Amino acid sequence: MQIIGLCRFSFPAEGGFQVEHETLEDRIAYLYSPSRMEERLRHFECICLPGLKAQTDPRFTFLVLVGEAMPRPYLDRLQALLRDFPQARIVSRPPGPHRQVCQQVINAARDMSQPCLQFRHDDDDAVAVGFVEELRTAALDISALRAKHRLVALDWNRGYVARPDAEGICAEPCVTPFWGVAQAVAIAPGVRQSIMNFGHNKLLQFMPTLSFTDRPMYLRGHNDHNDSRQKAHVRPISLPRLDAAGEAEMKRLFAIDADHVRRVFAPAAAT
Structure with a gap:
């Protein structure tokens, strides 16, 4: 069964943002501002x-949607980050x-003649290394339901909210359904x-949905450039810093290396 993931990497779409801009030019200037792009690339890498690179089931395609106006230096860095990820493909529009x-x-x-499993993925989020394998297994388990419906949603709602920085990772567990x-x-x-x-967060209004809460399956990134955090009166979230055991758990679940995070987010590396 074909599995396709889509990541919009600073794509200047019409709509699709919680914070709007007066003109397309304003949106492009915001998306490609140096401070924002540096942060997006660091989160994407770490x-x-x-x-995604460590998935136990490597049979999937990961599409990275970018804008044709993305400055060449950023596109080159994006291509370099994906060089050892054969499932990934940059698509420019x-x-x-x-x-x-x-x-x-x-x-x-x-392949429109075949069933397809699709997932969306933000450039600052993570899925567990077994996500694709779990998704394929769950889809096969509900074959009878899929045969009756054009669309069926599957949602793993247990995970972490986390913020990386020069000192490592701050994170705490959460259960949040339909977080995307x-x-x-x-x-x-x-x-x-x-x-x-x-x-x-509206899938359940349009199709049958199944929720899985048995194991952590995601890490939701929290940072200053989250689209949802650009609105007024958004309160900061205080997250506890992970100790060595917590960092080891991040590596086991998501292949996230806290030492690599510290190197990439160090002030010298960020300039």
Whole structure:
């Protein structure tokens, strides 16, 4: 069964952001500002990619959607980070309607005659190294349900919220349903709708959904450039710093290396 993940890496879409901009030019300037891009690349390298590269089931495709206007130095760095990740493919598109562009990108990578499992993934989030394997197994377990419905959502709701910095990782466990990470939609053959046609917290309004709470399956990144944190009156979250045992657990679950985090987020490395 084909499995496709989509990551929008600073793609200047029309819509798709909780904080709007007056013009497309304003959005592009915001997305590609040096301080923001440096942060996105650090999170992508240290948080997002390790678990994906270490998946116990490597049979998936990971699409990284970028804008055609992405400055060349950032695109070069992105390509370098993906060089040892054969499942990853950078897809460049001009600005366009958010849901429409994402749907087109995913469907271009699909075999439309076959069922497809799709997951969305932000560049500062992580999934457990067994996510793809668990997703494939769960989809096979619900074959009868999938045969009756065009779309079925699967949501793993136990994980961590975390913030990396120059001293390591601050994190705490949480259970949050339909948060958009470690979440997938099983799509029947011939159906052109994609996971990106629906808000991640609204899937249960449009299709049968299954929730899994038995094990941690995600790490939700928390940082100053989260789209959801750009609104006024958003309160900061205080997260405890992980000790050595906690850091070892992050490596076991998500392949996130706290020493690598410290190196990449060190002030000298960030300039």
